Amino acid sequence: MKVDYIIVGLGLAGLAFSRELTKHNKTFIIFEDDSQNSSRVAGGMYNPIVLKRFNPVWDAKNQLEKAMPFYKELEELLGGKYDYKVDIFRLFTSIEEQNNWFAACDKPVLAEYLIPKVVTDNYNGIDAPFGYGNVTKTGRIDTLTLLKDYKKYLEKENLIIYNKFDYKAINLDEENIEYKDITATKVVFCEGFGMKKNPYFKTLPMEEAKGELITIHAPELEIDFVLKSSVFIMPLGDDLFKIGATFNWTDKTNTPTEKAKEELLGKLNTVINVPYKIVDHVAGIRPTVNDRRPLVGIHKEHKQLAILNGLGTRGVMIAPTVAKELYNHIENNAELRNEIDISRFK
Ligand SMILES: Cc1cc2nc3c(=O)[nH]c(=O)nc-3n(C[C@H](O)[C@H](O)[C@H](O)COP(=O)(O)OP(=O)(O)OC[C@H]3O[C@@H](n4cnc5c(N)ncnc54)[C@H](O)[C@@H]3O)c2cc1C
Structure with missing residues (x-):
C-alpha cells in the first residue's frame, strides 16, 4: 500500500490531522490500538476562561474560531450531533x-x-x-460518540487498521518511510500519553495527568447549564450528569479508582442536596506538557517523522488549530509558533 501519511493514534489529535489531510486530498492510513482513551472519556468542554481566577485561556479566541466550524463539518459529514452549546x-x-x-x-x-x-x-x-x-x-463536544462515528466512517473507507504501531518496524530512507507493506512520505504520531513509548519522541517533557469522571443519575437536579464549583457538573440529558474531574500526577494507568470516586463524591456532596445514583466511572491520562503548550513539529533528524500531541486538558479546543499549523508546516514550510514547536526543547 502507498499513502501520503501514516497517522498513529485516533484521539482528538489524530482525528483533527486526518481531516486536514482529507481537505487537501492527501491519502492516509490510521493505526489505533486502544491503549489510551483520554479523548473517549473526556468531559468534552470548550471554555475560553480559566474559571478559578477568571483569566483568559491561552489562544482561546483563535482556537474557538477554528474549532466551531470543525465540529460542525463533522456533524455534517457523519450525520451525528456532537456539539452541545451550553x-x-x-x-x-x-x-x-x-x-x-x-x-x-x-x-x-x-x-x-x-x-x-x-x-x-x-x-x-x-x-x-x-x-x-x-x-x-461555551459548550460540550460528545467526543465518545464523535470518535465512534468517525471510526465507522474510516472503516467504510478502509482508512483505519486496529493494530499497535510497532516502532521497530519503521524503515527510513532519504525520502520515504517503509512500514511493513506500507510506503508513506510521513508518519504523524498522535499517541497521547502513548508517546512515552515512542523511541523518536519519548524524551519530550510529557507529564501524566490522570483524570477520572463519574456519571450520576439525579432526577431532582434541575440544571440545564454546566455548574462549576469544586467539581464540574455537566448535564447530559435524561437526568444524567457527568461529574469531574480529578488530577493524579503519578498513576500511569487508565483504571478507575475508589480513591478518585470518593474524592469526586466528597466534593459533589458539598454542592448538591438531592439524591443520586452513580451509573458510570471512567479514567484516562491527559497528555500534559510541563509548560502547558502543545507538542507540534518534525523530528530534528528524521524529516519523515512528525508529532501532534501535548493537548493537555483542552484537546477539544486546541486540536483543530494545531493540526492546521502542523499540516502547513510540513507541506508549505510555514513556520510554527515558537510556543508550540517541539524545537523549544533542546
Ligand atoms: C478525565 C478527563 C477529562 C477531560 N476533560 C476535557 C474537557 O472537558 N475538555 C477538553 O478539551 N479536554 C478534556 N480532557 C483532555 C483531552 O481528553 C485531551 O486533551 C485529548 O483527548 C488528547 O487527545 P490525543 O489525541 O492527543 O490523545 P488520546 O486521546 O490519548 O489519543 C491517542 C490515541 O493513540 C492511540 N495510540 C497510542 N499509541 C499507539 C500505538 N503505538 N499504536 C496505535 N495506536 C496508539 C491510543 O490508543 C489513543 O486512541 C480530559 C481528559 C480526561 C482524562
Whole structure:
C-alpha cells in the first residue's frame, strides 16, 4: 500500500490531522490500538476562561474560531450531533468572588464571554447563597460518540487498521518511510500519553495527568447549564450528569479508582442536596506538557517523522488549530509558533 501519511493514534489529535489531510486530498492510513482513551472519556468542554481566577485561556479566541466550524463539518459529514452549546455557571462562595467577577467582566478580552451580573435564580438541588456568574459561548463536544462515528466512517473507507504501531518496524530512507507493506512520505504520531513509548519522541517533557469522571443519575437536579464549583457538573440529558474531574500526577494507568470516586463524591456532596445514583466511572491520562503548550513539529533528524500531541486538558479546543499549523508546516514550510514547536526543547 502507498499513502501520503501514516497517522498513529485516533484521539482528538489524530482525528483533527486526518481531516486536514482529507481537505487537501492527501491519502492516509490510521493505526489505533486502544491503549489510551483520554479523548473517549473526556468531559468534552470548550471554555475560553480559566474559571478559578477568571483569566483568559491561552489562544482561546483563535482556537474557538477554528474549532466551531470543525465540529460542525463533522456533524455534517457523519450525520451525528456532537456539539452541545451550553453555558457555564460559576458558583460563587463569597462577596469577594462576586467582586472579582465584575472586575473580570471589565477586561476587554473577557467581556465577550462573561455576563456582568450575579445570577440569583434558584435551581432545585443546589444551594447558592452568593449566586452564580454566567460564562457564555461555551459548550460540550460528545467526543465518545464523535470518535465512534468517525471510526465507522474510516472503516467504510478502509482508512483505519486496529493494530499497535510497532516502532521497530519503521524503515527510513532519504525520502520515504517503509512500514511493513506500507510506503508513506510521513508518519504523524498522535499517541497521547502513548508517546512515552515512542523511541523518536519519548524524551519530550510529557507529564501524566490522570483524570477520572463519574456519571450520576439525579432526577431532582434541575440544571440545564454546566455548574462549576469544586467539581464540574455537566448535564447530559435524561437526568444524567457527568461529574469531574480529578488530577493524579503519578498513576500511569487508565483504571478507575475508589480513591478518585470518593474524592469526586466528597466534593459533589458539598454542592448538591438531592439524591443520586452513580451509573458510570471512567479514567484516562491527559497528555500534559510541563509548560502547558502543545507538542507540534518534525523530528530534528528524521524529516519523515512528525508529532501532534501535548493537548493537555483542552484537546477539544486546541486540536483543530494545531493540526492546521502542523499540516502547513510540513507541506508549505510555514513556520510554527515558537510556543508550540517541539524545537523549544533542546
Ligand atoms: C478525565 C478527563 C477529562 C477531560 N476533560 C476535557 C474537557 O472537558 N475538555 C477538553 O478539551 N479536554 C478534556 N480532557 C483532555 C483531552 O481528553 C485531551 O486533551 C485529548 O483527548 C488528547 O487527545 P490525543 O489525541 O492527543 O490523545 P488520546 O486521546 O490519548 O489519543 C491517542 C490515541 O493513540 C492511540 N495510540 C497510542 N499509541 C499507539 C500505538 N503505538 N499504536 C496505535 N495506536 C496508539 C491510543 O490508543 C489513543 O486512541 C480530559 C481528559 C480526561 C482524562
